[in-house]
Amino acid sequence: MRNLFSLPALLLIILVSGCATTPKEPELPLELRQTLWETRYKELQQMNHWQLMGRLGLRVPDQSGSMSVEWLQNQQDFTVYLDGPLGQSLAKIVSNDQGIVVEADGKRYQGRTPEALLFSLTGWQLPVSYLRFWIQGVPVPGIQETSIQLDNEGQLSHLQQAGWTIDYLEYQSQSPVSLPGRIRVKKDDVQMTLVARRWQVK
Secondary structure (H helix, E strand, C coil): CCCCHHHHHHHHHHHCCCCCCCCCCCCCCCCCHHHHHHHHHHHHHCEEEEEEEEEEEECCEEEEEEEEEEEEECCCEEEEEEECCHHHHHHEEEEEECCCEEEEECCEEEECCCCHHHHHHHCCCHHHHHHHHHHHCCCCCCCEEEEEECCCCEEEEEEEECCCEEEEEEECHHHHHHHEEEEEEECCCEEEEEEEEEEECC
16 A cells, blocks of 8 residues: 655655745834834824725624624714615714714614713623724724734734724725724624725825
């Protein structure tokens, strides 16, 4: 019987495996990555009007699902549209200096903060106010307990804030600065995954 693990066969497997493995890019010095990040951060701070269309996956205790999301940001105000897999409207969330309004199932709900209102409606702690910053790829300003990791482009690769862990899995080339293409937000047994299909910066 032929020995499948003969020396020539093993050498061939090793050679093929070596060719298929992509060498890991050497990590740039922290000082250089920090300099790139500071330049990038200044550009992102100027991005106050934008639109994101994509898909949001949500996993909470005993439930999980996905939905289409359209996020419209105008300075501090935002409007979020959530649609089901067949295009049916699930909810509309509007936040401005007057408070927050959620429209769902033909009803209208009002509150002072997105977190408080959504918790009263769903029982889930969701960091809606923070998402505006995390979606752009920047930390929420003013939170002392913040830990960041940068990739070789000076982009956030990992962020920890307010007990939440945010992983930046992909970026998309945009002008004038790249923007997150896929992020994962997690805390305890709540996890959100956002995949960006289209960015529009105004």
